[in-house]
Structures are given as C-alpha cells and as structure tokens.
Amino acid sequence: MNCPKCSAEMGLVRYGTHKVQRCSQCQGLWFKTADLAILRKDDWMANYILDKGKAREGKKLDRAEATCPECGSAMKRESDKRQPHIFYDACPQGHGTFLDAGEFTDLVRETIWDKFKPVRS
Ligand SMILES: [Zn+2]
Ligand SMILES: [Zn+2]
Numbered sequence: 090m091n092c093p094k095c096s097a098e099m100g101l102v103r104y105g106t107h108k109v110q111r112c113s114q115c116q117g118l119w120f121k122t123a124d125l126a127i128l129r130k131d132d133w134m135a136n137y138i139l140d141k142g143k144a145r146e147g148k149k150l151d152r153a154e155a156t157c158p159e160c161g162s163a164m165k166r167e168s169d170k171r172q173p174h175i176f177y178d179a180c181p182q183g184h185g186t187f188l189d190a191g192e193f194t195d196l197v198r199e200t201i202w203d204k205f206k207p208v209r210s
Contacts, residue, residue, distance in 0.1 A: 090110050090159075092112035092114065092119075093164065093178065093187050094112070094178075098113050099111060104134075104138055108121075109128075111139065116140075116146065117142065117189050118139055118190075119185055124185075125185070128197075135193075136198070139193060144192070144195070147188075147192060148189065148191070150189050151176060157180035157185070164180055165181050169196060
C-alpha cells in the first residue's frame with residue numbers, strides 16, 4: 090500500500106489486534122474506520138506507539154490532495170467533531186481515514202482546553 094499523500098511505501102504497524110499502515114516517509118497513518126474509532130479512545134499508548142512522526146512535518150502535508158489507498162477515490166477533508174482544529178482525510182466510501190504525522194496524537198490528547206473551547210462556526 091502506498092501513502093495517499095506522498096506516495097511512499099507504507100508499512101504495517103500492529104497495536105494489539107489492530108493493524109495500522111504507517112508511511113515510511115511522511116509517517117502519516119492510515120486507519121480503517123472502525124480501528125480509528127476504537128484507538129482514539131485509548132488515551133496514552135496508541136499514539137505513543139503509532140504516531141512517530143513530527144507534527145511539524147505532518148503539517149506540511151495537511152492540505153495536500155489525497156486519494157484512498159484502497160479504492161482510489163478522492164478523499165474528503167474533514168474536521169474532527171470534537172476537535173475542530175484537526176483536519177484529516179476520509180474516504181467517501183468509508184474505507185478509512187488518513188492522519189498526517191502528529192494528528193493522531195493531537196486527536197487522542199484531548200485537553201481540558203479543547204473540551205471547553207467554544208465551537209467556531
Ligand atoms: Zn507519506
Ligand atoms: Zn476508499
């Protein structure tokens with residue numbers, strides 16, 4: 090499988106029974122939809138093990154176009170419902186979600202600040 094953002098080879102990373110693809114170059118992460126829903130609730134360890142890239146590097150690719158590595162559809166840029174400052178790319182057919190390096194850590198580490206921040210319209 091190749092990275093939807095930078096086209097480099099992705100490698101399988103195991104976390105418990107979950108399998109996540111991580112890009113060898115930009116360190117972005119590809120999650121199957123169901124896995125992301127579960128892993129984002131796993132506060133500390135999942136992001137520590139999976140999200141190895143630098144957020145600064147991930148940000149460079151944040152706005153890059155991406156296509157689903159499974160079906161080739163153009164992915165939709167979506168902002169997270171709970172943390173609207175985070176934008177990730179999701180397959181319109183529901184295959185999965187691509188998070189740039191650092192975004193998964195941000196998603197998991199929901200801070201008190203995020204919880205009380207007023208929602209921007
Ligand atoms: Zn990549
Ligand atoms: Zn797809």
